[in-house]
Amino acid sequence: MQSYRKELWFNTSSRRELINITPEVEACLAESGISEGLLLCNAMHITASVFINDDESGLHNDFEKWLEELAPEKPYSRYQHNGFEDNGDAHLKRTIMGREVVVAVTKGQLDFGPWERIFYGEFDGKRRKRVLVKIIGE
Amino acid sequence: MQSYRKELWFNTSSRRELINITPEVEACLAESGISEGLLLCNAMHITASVFINDDESGLHNDFEKWLEELAPEKPYSRYQHNGFEDNGDAHLKRTIMGREVVVAVTKGQLDFGPWERIFYGEFDGKRRKRVLVKIIGE
C-alpha cells in the first residue's frame, strides 16, 4: 500500500468564496503515482468546507444566498460563539456544505461523473488556511 | 491490496425518489471478494445523493416535505442557476443529504448498525443517472 499527503493553502480576499480546486487535487494524484485507491480531501479548519458540485456561477450565487438564509452572518449577537469571534455563522455554513469528500481513484484518475468538481468553500477568509489531500492505494 | 469498481444505473419515473440500494451494494461487496476494507458509494451526478438512514416510508415523506421547505423547487426563478435549467433546488437538496457514504467492510459484510440502509436520493430524475461503488481492502 502506498500513501501520499499534501497540504493546499488558500488566502481569499473576501470573507466567503468558492474555489474550484480540482486541478490542484488532480496534480496531487498525478504526483502520488497511485492508480487504484481512495482520495480524501478535507478542510483542516472548522469554518471552511470541501465539497463536490457544479462549476457554475449562478449556482454559486444560489449557494451564497441560501447559506445566508439558513445561517445568517449578522447580527453577530445571534450566535453565542461570537463572544471573542464573529464567525459563528461560518461554523454552521461549513456544516451544511460538509468538511470532506472521498473520491475513488481508478486508473490514475479521479473517478468522476461528467459535472463533478471539487470546491474549497471558504466562509471566514482573508487569512491563510489549509486543505489536506491524502491518498492511499497502489 | 485489492480494489473493485462498479456503476449502478437508475432512471426514476418521478422527479424525486428515495431508493433503498443496500441489496445492490451488498451484491457488489460479495462480487469483490474483499473481506476487510472501506467501501465508498457516491452519486456521480451533482443533483443526486447517496445517504444512510432508515427504510421507513413516513420518514421518507418527512424528508420530501423538509427538503421542499429548505430548498423549494418552485418558483424556478428563485435560483440563478435556472437560466437554462430548472434544477437549482436539486443541487441544494443533494447538498443537505450528502454526495457519498463510506462504509466499513468487516468479515465480508457491510459493518452496519441495526437500522442502517443505503439510499439513492434522486432530486432531478426521469433520466439515466449513475452511482459509483468503489471498494478497497483485502
Place this chain on the structure above:
Amino acid sequence: MQSYRKELWFNTSSRRELINITPEVEACLAESGISEGLLLCNAMHITASVFINDDESGLHNDFEKWLEELAPEKPYSRYQHNGFEDNGDAHLKRTIMGREVVVAVTKGQLDFGPWERIFYGEFDGKRRKRVLVKIIGE
C-alpha cells in the same frame, strides 16, 4: 494492509448531547498500530451523528438552537415518522450534522488542523448507542 475495528458505546442522560470523542478515537488509533492510512468514524444509529468541529460550548449551544430551528422536535405530530416513535426530528438533525467522518492517518496521528475535534452528536439519547471506528492502512 492492516485493518482495525472497535465499537464505542454511549448512553447520554439527556435527549440531545454533543460529546468530544477525540481521545477515544486517538486511543483506537494507538491500539491499531497503523501509521499511514484512513480512519472512518461513524454513528451506527440513524438518529446520531459523528462530525468534526470546534470544542467550544457557545458554538455547541448555537448548534442546539439552530438544529431546533431547522428541524424542531415538537410538535411530534409534525413528522409522519412519529407514528410509533417521537424521534422524527432526530433523523433530520443527524442528516444536517452528518453520519461519519473520514480522517487521514499520518505518522500514527490523526492528521488534523489546530481546532479539529471529533464529536458524537446524540439527538435521541437516554439509551445505549454505538459508534464504529474502522482503520485501514499499514
